[in-house]
């Protein structure tokens with residue numbers, strides 16, 4: 001079981017879209033995947049076709065000590081398992097820090113799941129756009145980090161803060177935590193800004209920048225309103241082709 | 256002095272870009288404006304041409320009790336005043352809730368400023384993409400809320416959570432808080448999804464949806480790397496024209 005946190009404190013960089021579509025592609029390739037929605041907005045939950053207010057249990061229950069296997073549901077279409085975000089997750093960033101060893105709550109829940117031999121091949125954790133208590137839980141639980149990026153100035157500016165946070169958590173809580181990959185999630189290849197920033201990313205992160213980039217494509221933005229990954233909603237679109245390539249490259253790097 | 260919180264817990268909807276460019280336009284029209292950067296990412300600070308690590312004092316100092324007039328700097332080009340975000344703002348979402356009456360820290364700081372007759376015509380508060388302690392401070396301090404929106408599914412889904420939070424804060428902390436306007440900040444008028452969601456917004460929010468919409472325009476995304484509003488960076492661009500119209504409509508509605 002390999003655990004990845006999909007994170008970027010810059011908002012709107014494509015975290016949820018990458019998490020949902022990568023989970024869908026890996027499932028299509030026969031892997032067992034658990035998608036964890038750790039964002040109170042619950043976008044990965046609705047993007048997978050589940051209704052956050054109708055879930056019986058969710059991520060907040062696991063952080064309160066419930067067993068993960070009692071909370072995860074199967075996503076629509078039986079593609080991957082989903083631990084959804086119910087509205088009760090909203091208070092977690094303020095409440096969690098009052099618990100003893102709150103930083104390791106998610107790691108302990110995933111470790112228990114692993115021992116029960118019910119584990120998945122891959123766990124993907126969709127994080128909120130912040131470096132608060134929920135994101136810290138994901139970084140302590142994960143062995144590797146995927147960073148979706150828009151090729152724009154504010155997103156680039158935020159990377160140094162993110163790299164600093166990952167270093168600090170590696171030293172204090174999780175020695176195996178490292179940057180697994182940078183994913184350009186909505187590339188507009190025509191404009192110069194995107195090309196300049198892509199080059200800047202390669203200078204800083206080298207081979208950790210995925211070759212597969214997802215082009216900006218309206219089909220990708222339409223898919224969530226149908227509760228489907230773009231692979232199922234518009235299989236012949238530029239966006240779906242991008243996510244097929246991304247899934248294949250992910251397995252080359254991590255399988 | 257009228258105070259506006261620029262807020263949307265959905266990430267990447269254009270909060271910072273609206274706050275910086277609206278401040279720039281109102282200043283061009285002769286108004287005294289204070290831009291408050293309450294996001295630890297510090298994008299409104301760097302987007303105004305200031306260096307967050309070189310600021311003498313910032314928003315975190317004001318939340319610790321320093322006088323606002325001792326902390327605000329003039330933005331580059333002398334257009335508007337900026338209370339910037341230094342990196343020390345990052346711990347606020349976890350630390351603030353330990354203070355007595357932490358929800359009203361910013362409101363008290365702005366009220367003191369108002370008494371000193373040094374007040375601005377408008378205060379715009381750029382918020383982080385979350386409903387944590389910093390955003391709550393902004394909502395308690397503001398009389399009105401501006402909500403930048405992408406015309407996409409996840410952003411629409413988040414509006415009901417946002418409206419509920421505003422209602423709760425109005426009842427408990429701030430009776431004058433209301434939704435002043437919804438701003439379509441990066442409209443791609445060619446696609447059907449954007450048109451459908453624009454109609455949906457009008458159905459729910461009626462006249463509170465600003466007529467002026469900002470078209471998606473790469474010049475807008477390039478401007479922050481030069482520390483300038485798009486009005487100064489590319490005055491003849493579609494983006495600059497959009498922000499001139501937005502500023503004019505803002506004054507029609509609120510001056």
Ligand SMILES: Nc1ncnc2c1ncn2[C@@H]1O[C@H](COP(=O)(O)OP(=O)(O)OP(=O)(O)O)[C@@H](O)[C@H]1O
Nearest residue numbers: 011012013014015016017129216217220221266407
């Ligand atoms: N390749 C793409 N082409 C077009 N639109 C896209 C693409 N990828 C994502 N989007 C859209 O961009 C918006 C932002 O993406 P998404 O919500 O996945 O980002 P996020 O990082 O999860 O945001 P948050 O910070 O709020 O969690 C969404 O409306 C999504 O549908």
Ligand SMILES: Nc1ncnc2c1ncn2[C@@H]1O[C@H](COP(=O)(O)OP(=O)(O)OP(=O)(O)O)[C@@H](O)[C@H]1O
Nearest residue numbers: 011152266267268269270271272384471472475476
């Ligand atoms: N009209 C536009 N055309 C093109 N790009 C835009 C436009 N408005 C904003 N952008 C770009 O979109 C990205 C998101 O905008 P911005 O950072 O202002 O959103 P935000 O809501 O403040 O994000 P966060 O949730 O991280 O605070 C930025 O890279 C910005 O430069």
Ligand SMILES: [Mg+2]
Nearest residue numbers: 015016039043
């Ligand atoms: Mg998301």
Ligand SMILES: [Mg+2]
Nearest residue numbers: 270271294298
């Ligand atoms: Mg912002």
